[in-house]
Amino acid sequence: MARVHQICARLQFGDAVTNHVLGIHRLLRERGVESHVYANATDRAHAEDDEGERLYRRAYMRRRDDLLIYHYSVFNENRRLYLRSRNRRVLIYHNITPADYFDPWEENIAAVCRRGREELPRLAGCDLALGVSDFNRRELVEAGFPEERTAVLPVLLDEQRMSRCDGALLERLRSDPSTKLLFVGRLVPNKKIEDLLTFFARYRRVYNWRSRLLVVGSSWSGRYNRFLYATARRLGLAGSVDFPGGARGVSDEELSSYYRGADLYLSMSEHEGFCVPLVEAMYHGLPVFAYAAAAVPETMGGKGVLFYRKDWLRLGAAVEELRCDPGLRERVIEGQRRRYEELSPRRTAERLWELLGPLLEGSG
Secondary structure, X not given: OOOEEEEEEEEOOOOHHXXXXXXXXXXXXXXXXXXXXXXXXXXXXXXOOOOOHHHHHHHOOOOOOOEEEEEEOOOOOOHHHHHHOOOEEEEEEOOOOOHHHOOOOOHHHHHHHHHHHHHHHHHOOOOEEEEOOHHHHHHHHHOOOOHHHEEEOOOOOOHHHHOOOOHHHHHHHHHOOOEEEEEEOOXXXXXXXXXXXXXXXXXXXXXXXXXXXXXEOOOOOHHHHHHHHHHHHHOOOOOOEEOOOOOOOOOHXXXXXXXXXXXXXXXXXXXXXOOHHHHHHHHXXXXXXXXXXXXXXXHHOOOOEEEOOOXXXXXXXXXXXXXXXXXXXXXXXXXXXXXXXXXXXXXXXXXXXXXXXXXXXXXX
């Protein structure tokens, strides 16, 4: 059976791409497949997982029977390893945020995103190209990948990680009688955190003054983050909005506790290639309200509550209806449970083997 190598831009704690890479790595090893992981940058938490690109370049990239999986989520110089490798190749596309979202805030990040999207057609010469959603798969086809060599592999979730809990934090959240609205994600412009703040200010003033907004995620850009904090002050939200996370984000235990201690999940994001937090909210039984942009409707699979216009009053009324109607809340949660099962690690593992099995077994 073929040896498998995975290359990604970085291995970073709390990062969805990292978790996907390491989840595939674990599943392959459980199946008895020799598996290796290499990254261009690695944080301390994952130092032992990264075997170093130098090892791949020296020992493996010329082996025609090996299989290389390249995770493409941002422009990175390690694409050269993918382009020059003689392995059979699989590309997994996690999507790249359109540069327009970053142009007003960080020109260098915008340039990296723009170059990453421009580079995508050059990566088309592979045996199989996978999108983590059909939204991503369609972008691959539009970029010139042969459609018959594309497929969908959802992000592989880690239920063990999601099941951890910080008991003290959860107790504090549950002892707070206010209605808690939760968002999870990096504080980046495409997530439209400013729209969350604007909605919450209206919701708190018109519908429910005993409410809090929890924006849980690592900070990203000094300029954008300062803008968010200034917006919260301008809207009079001091004391009712929390930004847990800072530069490093929160622990797995803390993250799980925020999901368990909140009353509903709310996303205003305008660009997602999959959006793992939506599925994590489903796992924790938290009703989801999400703006129906990019891959979000596909990830939700018709469950939860999708909205297509950012009409703050109507959205606030819908939130209040769910908050005040236990039966409606349970119906939404039950629908999300069924959708979660379709995206569960068990189902994704089956899909992974269905896609990679022929390539693994067809070597040498």
